[in-house]
Amino acid sequence: MGEEDLHQLIRGCIKQDRKCQKMLYKAFYGFSMGICLRYTGNRDEASEVMNQGFFKVFTHIDSYDISRPFKAWLGKIMMNVSIDFYRANLKMAYTEDLDKAENISDGDLVDKNLHYNDLLVMVQKLPQAYRTVFNLFAIEGYSHEEISSMLNINIGTSKSNLHKARQKLKRMIIEADSRVNSGNYNRGIDNNNSIVAINAINMNGVFINKGIRG
Amino acid sequence: MNNKDKGLDDLFKKKLEDPVDQIGYKEEDWTALEKMLDQQKKRKGIIFWLPYIASVAALLLLFLGWWNFRPQVNRDNHHNKFQASNQPVKSNTGTNGGAIRQPVNPKQTQTPANAVNYAANTGVSAGRRNGKTGKSLSAAGSRRDTTGLQKNDLLNTPQMEALTATSHSQVTGPSSVGALPVSSIDIPQPAIRTTAIKTDMHLNKPKEAYRPQYAISVLAAPDINGVGSFQQGKVGTNFGLLFSAGLFKKISLSTGVLYSVKPYTESFQDYHTKYQFPVTPVNVTADCRMLDIPLNLGYELYNKHQSKITVGTGLSSYIMLHESYKFNYTDSYSYTTGPANYNVPGVNKYFFGVLNLNATYQRQLNSNVGISLQPYLKLPLTNLGYSQVRLQTTGVAIGVTWNFNSLAKH
Numbered sequence: 001m002g003e004e005d006l007h008q009l010i011r012g013c014i015k016q017d018r019k020c021q022k023m024l025y026k027a028f029y030g031f032s033m034g035i036c037l038r039y040t041g042n043r044d045e046a047s048e049v050m051n052q053g054f055f056k057v058f059t060h061i062d063s064y065d066i067s068r069p070f071k072a073w074l075g076k077i078m079m080n081v082s083i084d085f086y087r088a089n090l091k092m093a094y095t096e097d098l099d100k101a102e103n104i105s106d107g108d109l110v111d112k113n114l115h116y117n118d119l120l121v122m123v124q125k126l127p128q129a130y131r132t133v134f135n136l137f138a139i140e141g142y143s144h145e146e147i148s149s150m151l152n153i154n155i156g157t158s159k160s161n162l163h164k165a166r167q168k169l170k171r172m173i174i175e176a177d178s179r180v181n182s183g184n185y186n187r188g189i190d191n192n193n194s195i196v197a198i199n200a201i202n203m204n205g206v207f208i209n210k211g212i213r214g
Numbered sequence: 215m216n217n218k219d220k221g222l223d224d225l226f227k228k229k230l231e232d233p234v235d236q237i238g239y240k241e242e243d244w245t246a247l248e249k250m251l252d253q254q255k256k257r258k259g260i261i262f263w264l265p266y267i268a269s270v271a272a273l274l275l276l277f278l279g280w281w282n283f284r285p286q287v288n289r290d291n292h293h294n295k296f297q298a299s300n301q302p303v304k305s306n307t308g309t310n311g312g313a314i315r316q317p318v319n320p321k322q323t324q325t326p327a328n329a330v331n332y333a334a335n336t337g338v339s340a341g342r343r344n345g346k347t348g349k350s351l352s353a354a355g356s357r358r359d360t361t362g363l364q365k366n367d368l369l370n371t372p373q374m375e376a377l378t379a380t381s382h383s384q385v386t387g388p389s390s391v392g393a394l395p396v397s398s399i400d401i402p403q404p405a406i407r408t409t410a411i412k413t414d415m416h417l418n419k420p421k422e423a424y425r426p427q428y429a430i431s432v433l434a435a436p437d438i439n440g441v442g443s444f445q446q447g448k449v450g451t452n453f454g455l456l457f458s459a460g461l462f463k464k465i466s467l468s469t470g471v472l473y474s475v476k477p478y479t480e481s482f483q484d485y486h487t488k489y490q491f492p493v494t495p496v497n498v499t500a501d502c503r504m505l506d507i508p509l510n511l512g513y514e515l516y517n518k519h520q521s522k523i524t525v526g527t528g529l530s531s532y533i534m535l536h537e538s539y540k541f542n543y544t545d546s547y548s549y550t551t552g553p554a555n556y557n558v559p560g561v562n563k564y565f566f567g568v569l570n571l572n573a574t575y576q577r578q579l580n581s582n583v584g585i586s587l588q589p590y591l592k593l594p595l596t597n598l599g600y601s602q603v604r605l606q607t608t609g610v611a612i613g614v615t616w617n618f619n620s621l622a623k624h
Binding site: 018021022029030031033038048050055058059115116117119120134138139166169170 | 219223235237239246247248254
């Protein structure tokens with residue numbers, strides 16, 4: 001979509017024109033869903049979160065600064081609603097016996113022939129606390145300091161969650177690799193999970209989601 | 215961070231960062247968003263109208279309050295003034311017969327009969343004074359006589375009648391007044407009093423008619439609930455409080471809160487849900503508990519001998535407090551595969567989704583308390599509940615009504 005077309009759509013959205021809203025929605029559906037899928041456990045959750053994001057977009061679009069890139073603004077909103085989703089859902093978190101993971105040899109992960117869907121399923125399988133920190137650090141590129149203030153957790157918790165997320169992902173990659181090699185499609189249920197209260201320091205404090213940061 | 219970790223992060227970043235082509239568009243997602251946007255628009259609309267509705271309601275309350283508690287003294291005074299200025303004139307014409315004609319033809323004042331009448335019109339004090347100090351009054355009387363007669367000749371207006379009457383009484387002078395017995399002078403007094411009382415009573419009547427009536431009712435009602443028809447109807451119960459205010463002579467507005475228990479049975483075709491049932495149930499038994507908030511207008515058809523018949527209509531809002539569904543299957547095997555029941559979480563609200571039609575017979579036991587019998591029908595305007603059914607209700611409410619106004623009067 002050209003710059004001028006996009007601006008025209010945005011102008012239509014400012015006037016609350018339903019056709020323009022739908023066109024914008026369709027144009028950025030894949031991009032927005034791609035973000036929300038990474039932060040949620042499945043497609044249903046992702047579409048719900050994404051719609052929350054678009055709802056914010058359409059109700060606050062008059063505050064969008066047209067001189068700045070729209071995609072970045074939209075991406076930020078999607079990330080913020082995903083964090084809202086994390087905060088709304090995260091009362092309990094899963095932690096695991098990571099002994100096995102600690103011993104996993106790193107290997108050459110990049111060479112594995114893994115596609116988008118394989119990797120997405122792995123991220124979605126992560127406990128939400130790990131998944132959110134991994135997304136923010138590895139994919140969005142935030143520092144632990146920033147993540148700790150965004151999620152209202154300790155820097156140590158952020159680092160620990162990232163480490164655990166990586167260990168789990170590594171194990172999943174190795175498992176996927178061995179399944180491909182052996183042809184064994186048994187999905188296997190992980191019985192090592194135990195539910196404990198989250199390690200976050202203060203869940204009452206609220207990370208202020210400004211929602212419309214450019 | 216070591217390089218291996220970076221490799222892992224990069225792998226995910228590269229593949230997951232912008233996977234536009236990997237994700238297929240789903241129309242149902244847009245439909246869900248469109249619904250959210252529509253709801254927000256509706257809410258915005260309500261918010262837009264809210265200040266106006268609130269202002270109108272506040273003005274209405276203010277007006278009703280003023281109407282009910284406005285100072286009664288001033289109004290009575292006003293009428294008394296009116297009475298004071300007009301009534302004596304009328305009483306003069308009535309009791310004395312020909313006083314009005316008097317100014318037209320002043321010569322008639324010379325007849326003794328009229329002279330007595332005029333003396334009576336002057337009132338007690340004047341008469342008594344005349345009796346006591348005959349001489350001085352006669353002088354004053356004769357002096358006033360000329361001016362009075364002159365005035366009578368010139369001014370033949372009703373406003374001047376009182377004045378002319380007074381003058382003429384003095385025209386007759388001490389001879390006629392002095393000869394009158396005291397009792398005859400006192401005659402007009404009761405006459406004036408009775409007219410005054412009569413007019414007071416007459417004025418009270420319209421005041422009663424426009425006084426707004428406030429009443430509170432306690433209601434209990436057994437009713438039958440059904441979806442589509444009452445064939446599979448089940449009996450529910452309601453109880454609550456209603457407040458009513460008479461807006462005009464025959465129109466009243468009522469609102470309140472009723473706690474309703476509405477059990478009903480619906481065929482599975484009427485049960486709407488996204489959930490895919492592994493086995494289709496025969497029917498669904500629902501148990502709903504809700505708050506019913508009605509807003510009704512009533513029109514009084516008949517009001518005599520402590521009996522009152524009113525017909526009413528309006529809208530009800532439902533606030534669902536509890537909603538549970540039990541699924542009934544044909545055989546016991548299905549119970550093991552299909553879900554047995556479903557409880558709807560949270561509180562759902564349906565504003566003005568139900569049309570109320572009712573007729574009320576009310577019997578006043580005394581000025582404060584009355585009993586009422588109200589057959590009613592509630593028809594759905596929108597789909598209600600989790601399963602989106604058209605639930606209709608019919609029943610008879612029995613109530614005790616307590617009248618505010620009668621208390622305020624005493």
